[in-house]
Amino acid sequence: MRPMHWAVIAALASAVWASFAYLSLDLGHLLTTEAQALMWNYVVSFFPPDLSGEYLVQIGQGTLETIAISAVGTALAAVFGMLLALPASGRYGTVARAVARLVLNFLRSIPELVWAALMVIAAGLGPFAGTLALAWHTTGVIGRLFAETLENAPAEPVQALQLSGCRPSLAFLYGTMPNVLPQFVAYSLYRWEINIRMAAILGVVGAGGLGQMLYFSLSLFHQQQAMTVILAMLVLVVLVDTASAWLRRAMTGG
């Protein structure tokens, strides 16, 4: 095992060397006093953050918009994910299963931000593009998980209902759903939490919310306003983290 380790270390070291060489950066330039003074001026220009009432109102609106984008995007994704999970769990045969899985994989493997850039082209600048972007990506993630949950759900309740003469659709609603619904809800809420964070930054490509405010203020060289937006993002993330930790503890009864 020892020689193998050395080989790996050597390979890694050369990869690192090659990376720096390929980028041929002049990082030393960043350490000159002139560059550092410029950098320092840039950092200082962010302080103090703009806390005027007028701007705080705008920040509040941006925050609400961010939350709305994430909530609506996640809700749509939960619905679409459920619809795609039915064929993806193999209810309607192997072909439908393969096709649905392909669609889900496609939706999932394109990152939210790339979806957002595409949706800005389709729906124009603004929160609607962000909502659609989150909905597409999250549908892929949630749909796959729902499908797996459906596949792993116990078959006995459904069989019992069907053997006593229940229609398949009702057997699904009353035999399978009660077993899988808690997991669906829990997972959708978890994705919502992730999506709030995502919705805050999607705006950098023009998809609304706090990110768009940040992009605008930085483009206009209003660093103090940019600082306020960054602070709002931090507060939002911390609040969401705390709330979700608290909810999790409350719900698991710990």
Next chain:
Amino acid sequence: MSAAAAVWGPRDPSALPRAALTVLIIALLWPGFRLAEFDLAVLFDPRNRDTVGKFIGTFFPLATSADFLQLLLKSTLETLAIATAGMVIAMLVGCPLALFVTRSLSISRIGPGRGYILGRVLRLPARFALMLFRSIPEIVWALLFVRAVGLGPAAGLLAIGVAYGGMLGKVYSEILESGDVRPTTALLETGSGRFVAFFYGMWPAALPELVSYTVYRWECAVRASVIMGFVGAGGLGQQMELSMRMLNGGEVSTILLIFLLLVVLADTLSALLRKLTA
């Protein structure tokens, strides 16, 4: 008894509460739809539909001119280089901070001697710095660095260095704390220094986990460096942004394909590395 009552009435006692809950959720989401400017009509607006239709129409065939592919090869290599070099910077940021904030490695913690209070007080700003580095998303760091050092890979490199430095620092320190700290404590209490205690007390047991987390983060860094290109931080993302801006569908679909291949490649490589070093 009507048919509806026969189905929903006596057989399902929880139908009403469930319906009420659904209505409540929709009522709560309703203002959200308005705030998010949800308007499907926009998508079917004739002018918009034309642009998008043309754009999607050009997705196939893929753009395969030799010039473009060469450009893509260059940006793909740049993306990989940003991720790899960025991870090195992240480790330069994260390792010292991790060693610093790890309580089990603190000498002043042992007794009520000199520096006991000072050590505790000094660890706080270090923890705060780690939190700040990782709580600001890497794309925001990228946006800030693009304005500080200009468009190009340097901004992406620094963004990954800072954001991932914060994550590495926190997780490294958690990994070190979660292992068996008794050897370290024993070493410290018999008078060895912090680094000796780390290398002989923690390093042997924690190394596989540290390596595996670092490799996993590298995998994330590859994805992140593509994304960061969208704000001008170099690599494949910057190329994708340019192609999108010019509504060149063929180029966009080619880049998307290469992005997916790159993610699979990073995945495989990281799995392989973790197996080799486990």
